[in-house]
Amino acid sequence: MKRREFLKYAAGGLSALVVGNSMPWLLESEVFAAVPAQTLNFTITDAIKDMATNNDINAAQCYFWIYKDTRAVNPLPAESPGPMIFVKQGDTIEITIKNALDEPHNFVVPGMFDSGAIAPGATVTKSFVVRKTGTFLYQDTLNRPVNRVMGLHGAFIVMPAVLTGTPAQRVTPYRTPTPAVQQLFNDLGSTAWWPGLPWELGDTATDTPAFRQYIWLLHQASPNLFAEVGNFTAGLDYPADQFRKKFLDERFDRNAPDRANSVPQYFTISGQSGHFSHNNPFLCPNNRVGEPVLIRILNAGLWTHSMHIHANHVYVTSINGVVQDNPLWVDVFTINPQDTIDWLNPYMRPPDVPNVTGVGRADTPLVSLHGQPVWPPNEEINTRIPDGLFAGAIDLSVQLSPLCYPMHDHSEPSQTSQGGNYNMGMISGMNFTGDRNTAGGVTTFPNAPLVHGPGPLGVFPPSSGV
Amino acid sequence: MSVTNPAFHIARPSVVGDENEYAKMFDPRPVGANPALPEPLAPTNPVPEVMEALGLREKPNPPHTCQSDLLNGLTIRTWDNRKNLFFMTFRDTALKSPFNAPHYPAPTIRVPRGVIFHGQTKGKGPPPHTIHWHGIEPTPMNDGVGHCSMEIGNYTYQFQPNFIGSYFYHCHRNTMQHFEFGLFGDLFVVPPDAYFASIASTNPDGTVNLNGVPVGAGSDGKFRIAANVAQFPQFPGFVGGDPVEGVKNGDPHAFTVPYDVEAIWVTDDRDSIWSDLASDAFTTFPEFGSQPGINDKFFNNPGKRGFFNFNDFRADYWFVTGVPVPAHRGGVGTIPTGNIIPPALNSGVSGSMVDINAKVNQTILLRNLDAAYNTTRVTYPVDIVIIAWDGRPLGVPPFGRYNHAYLVPAGTPIINSTARRYDALIRSATPVSGFAKVDFLDTRGRTRVLTAQIPINITA
Numbered sequence: 001m002k003r004r005e006f007l008k009y010a011a012g013g014l015s016a017l018v019v020g021n022s023m024p025w026l027l028e029s030e031v032f033a034a035v036p037a038q039t040l041n042f043t044i045t046d047a048i049k050d051m052a053t054n055n056d057i058n059a060a061q062c063y064f065w066i067y068k069d070t071r072a073v074n075p076l077p078a079e080s081p082g083p084m085i086f087v088k089q090g091d092t093i094e095i096t097i098k099n100a101l102d103e104p105h106n107f108v109v110p111g112m113f114d115s116g117a118i119a120p121g122a123t124v125t126k127s128f129v130v131r132k133t134g135t136f137l138y139q140d141t142l143n144r145p146v147n148r149v150m151g152l153h154g155a156f157i158v159m160p161a162v163l164t165g166t167p168a169q170r171v172t173p174y175r176t177p178t179p180a181v182q183q184l185f186n187d188l189g190s191t192a193w194w195p196g197l198p199w200e201l202g203d204t205a206t207d208t209p210a211f212r213q214y215i216w217l218l219h220q221a222s223p224n225l226f227a228e229v230g231n232f233t234a235g236l237d238y239p240a241d242q243f244r245k246k247f248l249d250e251r252f253d254r255n256a257p258d259r260a261n262s263v264p265q266y267f268t269i270s271g272q273s274g275h276f277s278h279n280n281p282f283l284c285p286n287n288r289v290g291e292p293v294l295i296r297i298l299n300a301g302l303w304t305h306s307m308h309i310h311a312n313h314v315y316v317t318s319i320n321g322v323v324q325d326n327p328l329w330v331d332v333f334t335i336n337p338q339d340t341i342d343w344l345n346p347y348m349r350p351p352d353v354p355n356v357t358g359v360g361r362a363d364t365p366l367v368s369l370h371g372q373p374v375w376p377p378n379e380e381i382n383t384r385i386p387d388g389l390f391a392g393a394i395d396l397s398v399q400l401s402p403l404c405y406p407m408h409d410h411s412e413p414s415q416t417s418q419g420g421n422y423n424m425g426m427i428s429g430m431n432f433t434g435d436r437n438t439a440g441g442v443t444t445f446p447n448a449p450l451v452h453g454p455g456p457l458g459v460f461p462p463s464s465g466v
Numbered sequence: 467m468s469v470t471n472p473a474f475h476i477a478r479p480s481v482v483g484d485e486n487e488y489a490k491m492f493d494p495r496p497v498g499a500n501p502a503l504p505e506p507l508a509p510t511n512p513v514p515e516v517m518e519a520l521g522l523r524e525k526p527n528p529p530h531t532c533q534s535d536l537l538n539g540l541t542i543r544t545w546d547n548r549k550n551l552f553f554m555t556f557r558d559t560a561l562k563s564p565f566n567a568p569h570y571p572a573p574t575i576r577v578p579r580g581v582i583f584h585g586q587t588k589g590k591g592p593p594p595h596t597i598h599w600h601g602i603e604p605t606p607m608n609d610g611v612g613h614c615s616m617e618i619g620n621y622t623y624q625f626q627p628n629f630i631g632s633y634f635y636h637c638h639r640n641t642m643q644h645f646e647f648g649l650f651g652d653l654f655v656v657p658p659d660a661y662f663a664s665i666a667s668t669n670p671d672g673t674v675n676l677n678g679v680p681v682g683a684g685s686d687g688k689f690r691i692a693a694n695v696a697q698f699p700q701f702p703g704f705v706g707g708d709p710v711e712g713v714k715n716g717d718p719h720a721f722t723v724p725y726d727v728e729a730i731w732v733t734d735d736r737d738s739i740w741s742d743l744a745s746d747a748f749t750t751f752p753e754f755g756s757q758p759g760i761n762d763k764f765f766n767n768p769g770k771r772g773f774f775n776f777n778d779f780r781a782d783y784w785f786v787t788g789v790p791v792p793a794h795r796g797g798v799g800t801i802p803t804g805n806i807i808p809p810a811l812n813s814g815v816s817g818s819m820v821d822i823n824a825k826v827n828q829t830i831l832l833r834n835l836d837a838a839y840n841t842t843r844v845t846y847p848v849d850i851v852i853i854a855w856d857g858r859p860l861g862v863p864p865f866g867r868y869n870h871a872y873l874v875p876a877g878t879p880i881i882n883s884t885a886r887r888y889d890a891l892i893r894s895a896t897p898v899s900g901f902a903k904v905d906f907l908d909t910r911g912r913t914r915v916l917t918a919q920i921p922i923n924i925t926a
Binding site for chain 1: 468469472473474475476477478479481484485486487488489490491492494495501504505506507508579580582598600601602603604605606607609611613614615616624625626627628629639640641642643645646658712713714715739743749750751752754755756757758762763764772773774775776777778779780836839840841855856857858860864865866867868869870872881882883884885886907908909910911912
């Protein structure tokens with residue numbers, strides 16, 4: 001993918017603002033539709049969004065309040081959540097915020113910055129120095145939780161000031177890692193059990209970025225309640241207790257039309273859901289075995305999610321800013337409202353693929369009854385499913401390559417859209433596009449640069465709205 | 467600025483050029499087809515043969531292969547005699563009567579680490595189904611997620627379990643419905659010499675003769691679980707191993723600890739409105755149209771198949787490993803004592819229990835899966851030591867060198883949300899008579915909606 005193509009992917013809350021000039025690797029990374037910004041400039045305003053559904057019974061629209069990027073040059077498109085913001089520890093951030101809505105709003109990075117209440121029509125400009133590292137949920141904290149849940153939130157990522165490590169002291173995402181987390185990052189790419197790259201290093205020869213990281217910002221949206229808030233008396237705050245009660249606990253009435261209550265109907269990851277968050281190279285990691293990635297999970301809503309990843313267990317390295325002394329290795333983790341959780345995904349060969357020693361190591365694969373090693377699984381990779389199925393003239397078959405696995409909330413009511421549409425909800429995944437450790441060097445599986453991108457030929461389709 | 471006149475319109479992304487991936491997300495194929503297993507290996511799992519020798523199942527055909535049939539309807543009267551709850555279940559058709567009937571939860575599958583597991587799966591009802599072996603990490607076709615590979619009529623899943631611990635299996639089709647309605651069971655990976663140790667000899671026809679080693683125990687006659695409890699000497703018999711290589715090329719008992727008593731908890735909740743209004747397994751199945759992303763449809767049946775409220779879950783009945791919790795929303799219910807899991811539903815292992823009934827100075831292994839959509843908060847009347855989460859033993863090198871087993875003192879709550887599992891050890895030198903208190907916390911607001919009390923009795 002060429003730099004000039006980035007902006008067409010910059011819809012869907014997947015765009016990033018990189019503040020300052022100190023992280024050129026982020027702008028070069030194909031994983032982010034990233035643009036440089038010397039200062040931040042937002043307008044607090046509103047939008048109607050077309051949500052994902054298979055259903056043509058209605059337009060599946062939902063009203064949001066949004067932080068709109070309003071920098072003078074090439075502003076990012078409207079979206080909820082607001083743009084991902086990448087900064088470096090020690091940076092001074094200048095931010096201008098205009099409130100175009102009709103009640104007070106603010107912009108807060110918890111523990112770091114508070115704009116103060118901004119009156120309707122007013123504009124403030126302030127600056128702050130970034131002292132902490134890690135994953136933060138920027139948000140409007142006024143009339144809590146209404147303004148945040150209405151869409152005024154986004155991910156604020158602080159990378160450490162020093163981004164060059166040594167084999168004895170690899171870069172971690174944290175200014176002060178625990179011994180356990182430091183050891184984990186030291187071992188990636190340097191031990192017999194994790195051959196490949198350390199997190200801080202990329203490989204231009206294989207189109208592999210450094211500091212591989214993904215952001216999954218979880219949210220729940222109630223079209224009925226959000227419209228009610230939008231239509232509330234101008235200049236007055238919608239009652240927060242009433243909002244919380246309706247959003248969480250308005251009772252189902254079996255005599256009412258479907259989805260008549262205020263329970264959320266859309267469950268999104270960085271504003272996207274279903275196909276649009278799963279088969280999406282900016283949300284779903286596409287990497288080879290031996291290319292570990294960091295995944296930062298934030299929950300802007302009011303529901304608890306239980307996020308399950310297939311194919312690799314992940315280490316929980318940080319919970320709400322606390323780097324872990326005892327990082328658990330899990331396939332599911334609890335994400336409560338407002339949590340910020342970091343996962344280190346080692347991107348090891350799926351360990352239950354049969355191998356000689358059978359103890360979870362990337363050892364010599366067993367040989368199949370067809371006389372071929374079972375890894376890489378070339379028979380499976382060369383399978384097309386569903387072969388020969390068409391919709392009109394459109395061939396619906398998909399080659400099972402790259403190797404595709406999901407990541408989803410296991411508290412499954414969130415796996416829906418408009419109350420049905422299984423799989424159109426809070427889901428993304430992880431794909432294997434190859435293996436750095438196969439005999440003869442780095443292997444890249446077929447189609448890696450295509451649908452599953454990113455890559456030189458990435459074709460994830462642009463939003464029709466851009 | 468208003469709902470009817472917003473400042474911006476955010477369009478849905480296009481699927482043009484991507485229709486195949488888009489359609490496969492919600493309408494994966496082949497429906498009713500029987501895809502061949504790629505990269506096939508000869509299965510080596512001894513459990514079906516041992517089960518046959520115990521007289522619990524028919525002769526394995528094909529050998530070394532487990533069978534699961536889905537889905538099978540099952541109606542269970544609620545504890546308060548107010549309702550019939552509809553369940554969708556797995557059935558192991560090779561088990562002898564009455565255990566070949568539909569069962570909730572499904573029979574527990576145990577498999578030794580390192581063997582080649584084959585699970586032959588037949589789907590019916592809605593033709594497409596899958597089995598996802600949760601926590602097991604094989605290739606995508608064997609991972610059993612329709613939209614990532616394929617759904618099935620018949621298929622033989624293949625994997626080699628590489629880590630001892632607690633997993634589960636469930637259908638990954640229309641999952642918000644099929645998982646909620648009971649299409650799941652436990653899956654335990656056991657030490658590599660378990661089951662093999664119970665085989666005295668193999669006959670020419672492949673059947674086996676058993677010796678005196680209890681089924682499921684290792685060659686030393688003890689049941690073991692993966693752990694590093696070097697820091698917890700109260701659990702005798704722990705076997706360590708290489709501090710860097712861990713279990714590689716070593717003793718099959720390296721980094722395991724024996725246990726005397728096993729308790730299996732699967733916490734679950736049901737919404738009887740879903741059961742009443744959405745008992746059809748096709749409910750809200752979408753199908754792609756001639757222009758995917760433009761004119762897709764749902765099965766054209768506005769009756770039972772048209773329940774568009776799966777976003778709205780509100781539990782009103784609760785279970786622990788299939789045992790009803792006798793309480794209504796907001797209440798406290800105590801499950802009865804004496805719940806022993808039959809060996810036929812437990813891969814031949816005898817004596818596993820739900821409520822805990824043990825002696826002082828016995829090591830108790832507790833496996834806890836949250837299969838509810840709500841979060842659980844469990845408080846124990848005794849100290850427990852957590853030795854693993856999600857089938858990954860803490861502190862076992864090399865992958866566990868970054869973490870360690872840890873003590874949870876009596877009275878300290880542990881949070882477990884949907885699909886998480888932990889393994890814990892309990893051992894008391896003094897009698898205990900009390901309850902584990904399981905608070906179900908609504909994922910919508912984290913308020914307590916029910917407390918289940920599970921008896922724990924440790925006697926002299």
